[in-house]
Amino acid sequence: LAGTGDEEWHRHWVCLKAGSAGRNRFESGRNGGQHHENSNVSKNKQLKEKEEIMRRSVSIATFFAVAILGISALTAPPKNLAAATQEKTEAAEVKIDNFSFGPAELTVPAGTTVTWTNRDDIPHTVVSTDKVFKSKVLDTDEKFSFKFEKAGTYPYFCSIHPKMTGKVIVQ
Amino acid sequence: LSRGLLGTAAPLAADLVLLLEIAMGVGLLVGAWLARTRRFRQHAWCQSVIVVFNLVLIALAMIPTFRIQVLPRIPQKLGKAYVALATAHAALGSVTELAGLYILLAAGTRLLPEKIRITQYKPWMRSVLVLWWLVLLLGFATYVRWYVPHLFR
Numbered sequence: 001l002a003g004t005g006d007e008e009w010h011r012h013w014v015c016l017k018a019g020s021a022g023r024n025r026f027e028s029g030r031n032g033g034q035h036h037e038n039s040n041v042s043k044n045k046q047l048k049e050k051e052e053i054m055r056r057s058v059s060i061a062t063f064f065a066v067a068i069l070g071i072s073a074l075t076a077p078p079k080n081l082a083a084a085t086q087e088k089t090e091a092a093e094v095k096i097d098n099f100s101f102g103p104a105e106l107t108v109p110a111g112t113t114v115t116w117t118n119r120d121d122i123p124h125t126v127v128s129t130d131k132v133f134k135s136k137v138l139d140t141d142e143k144f145s146f147k148f149e150k151a152g153t154y155p156y157f158c159s160i161h162p163k164m165t166g167k168v169i170v171q
Numbered sequence: 172l173s174r175g176l177l178g179t180a181a182p183l184a185a186d187l188v189l190l191l192e193i194a195m196g197v198g199l200l201v202g203a204w205l206a207r208t209r210r211f212r213q214h215a216w217c218q219s220v221i222v223v224f225n226l227v228l229i230a231l232a233m234i235p236t237f238r239i240q241v242l243p244r245i246p247q248k249l250g251k252a253y254v255a256l257a258t259a260h261a262a263l264g265s266v267t268e269l270a271g272l273y274i275l276l277a278a279g280t281r282l283l284p285e286k287i288r289i290t291q292y293k294p295w296m297r298s299v300l301v302l303w304w305l306v307l308l309l310g311f312a313t314y315v316r317w318y319v320p321h322l323f324r
Contacts, residue, residue: 098320098321099180099320100320121251121252121253122253122316122317123240123244123253137239137240137243139244139248140251158180160182160240160317161180161181161182161318162173162174162175162180162182163174163175163179163180163181164180
């Protein structure tokens with residue numbers, strides 16, 4: 001290669017990429033007497049080719065980036081959907097019927113909101129043995145909810161019917 | 172709250188009140204028998220102790236429970252058996268207790284003015300005894316409705 005530096009390297013690289021025509025131009029420019037006359041035209045052409053190559057490279061890179069993003073978006077579960085699923089599992093229900101809590105023992109992850117619904121035809125209450133929560137007197141179809149933030153075992157009972165007991169285990 | 176001793180869902184206090192009320196109902200019958208056998212002093216003591224003790228039970232156990240569990244549901248839930256029974260028991264029981272106290276004061280003391288004293292004791296006493304047992308039955312029904320699970324469900 002005649003000369004050093006970026007200009008020469010680009011010229012060479014452009015010629016290699018551009019094919020034989022470019023190579024011939026490079027060689028004729030290198031060897032012939034018209035090197036100086038054609039140098040400006042050649043430079044412009046080379047720059048245009050360089051821009052074209054850059055444009056292609058950017059297009060290809062963009063295509064690949066979009067493709068990768070698309071594939072990852074399709075394969076990974078969407079964040080919102082995952083959150084919605086988690087919200088769904090963060091609620092649990094206990095039914096009160098015929099003087100019993102059902103289920104009497106409930107295991108839930110921390111952050112779950114447990115809702116007690118009185119399906120009985122008698123009023124009931126939901127009172128934590130450790131005084132963590134306490135409902136008002138619940139008539140038929142009335143509800144009481146409590147969010148369990150911390151892990152632990154939460155025994156509870158009905159203050160009107162102390163024989164009615166239940167337990168929420170928060171993991 | 173501790174569990175009851177009758178094996179139902181009732182708390183201990185409710186079980187004790189029920190047993191005491193039944194005992195008092197029987198006690199009044201015994202007191203009536205004492206009157207029939209002309210042991211009037213014992214009769215007076217027996218009936219007086221029961222009426223006064225019942226007043227204490229009403230004040231300490233029944234009124235607080237009624238205020239919390241029944242009163243907020245009147246009149247909206249009067250159609251429900253558990254409210255209707257408790258309300259009827261409370262209303263009729265109040266009348267009976269007042270009538271019992273009146274007989275006590277009229278027959279056993281001279282605190283009341285002569286104008287409002289009774290002279291015909293027997294019809295009054297018999298009526299109150301019948302009412303008392305009616306109230307006792309209503310109280311038992313209330314207990315069953317509030318504290319005994321359904322057998323078939």
